[in-house]
Amino acid sequence: MKREIIQTQDGSTTIHLEEWNESYHSKHGAIQEAKHVFIKNGLSLFKNKTISILEIGFGTGLNAFISFLEAKEFQQNIDYVGVEAYPVAPEEILSMNYVEELNAQNQLEVFEKMHQSNWNEKIILSDSFSLTKRQQFFQDIDDVNQFDLIYFDAFGYRVQPELWSTEIFKKMYDALKENGVLVTYAARGVVKRSMIEVGFRVEKLEGPPGKREMFRAFK
Secondary structure, three states: OEEEEOOOOOOEEEEEEEOEEEEEOOOHHHHHHHHHHHHHOOOOOOHHOOOEEEEEOOOOOHHHHHHHHHHHHOOEEEEEEEEEEEOOOOHHHOOOOHHHHHHHHHHHHHHHHHHHHHHOOOEEOOOEEEEEEEEHHHOOOOOOOOOEEEEEEOOOOOOOHHHHHHHHHHHHHEEEEEEEEEEEOOOOOOHHHHHHOOOOOOEEEOOOOOEEEEEEEEO
16 A cells, blocks of 8 residues: 655644555644644543553554653653554654654654564653553454553544444453543544443543544543
C-alpha cells in the first residue's frame, strides 16, 4: 500500500495511506488531535499519580512522546505500553517533525530511543517513564486489570471496522482496572453501542479541530 508523508494543518507531519485515503493522524492537525483527545481528555485526569497506559496503535509514537513530555508537568509516573501490529519503518519516523513542532529539541534523544529500542522489551526513558512496545494484533491482547488509561487510536471504522468490534472493546474493558478510562477520537453510534454492550459508561465530548465529537468511556 502506497504511503506518503504529508503535513497536517497545524504544521506537524503524518503518514497518509493513499489506497485507503486514511492517515495515521488527523489532517487537521496531528499534534492538536493528540493533545486534545489523549492528553486533555485522558492523561490530565490522572495528575500527580502513578499510572499504566495502553495505546492501541503505537504508530509514529506521537502520543507516547507527548505523554512523556506532559508527564513532567502533571507530576506523573507512567508505565506505557504501545501495541502495534505493523511497526512504522525507521526512515518514515525520521521524516516526522514532532520534536521540532513540540519545541522539544532537548528530548530528541528520548524520541529516537523510543523508536530504536527493541520490540517486546521494557525500556526506561526517565525516572518517571517506562515504555514497552508490543508487536501484536489487537485481537490477541489478553491483559486483565492492568491499565488505568487506554488511548484507542486504531485506524478508522470506515477502513478497519473489525478493530472497533464488540470483541475488541471487551478486551479493552478487561484490560482496564476498575474506574479505568478509555479515550478515542471516534464518535460513531456503532462504536458507542459496542462500548456500552461490554459494560462501559460512555460520554460524548467536543472533538479535536475538524471533528465535532469524540468518546470517553469509563469502566
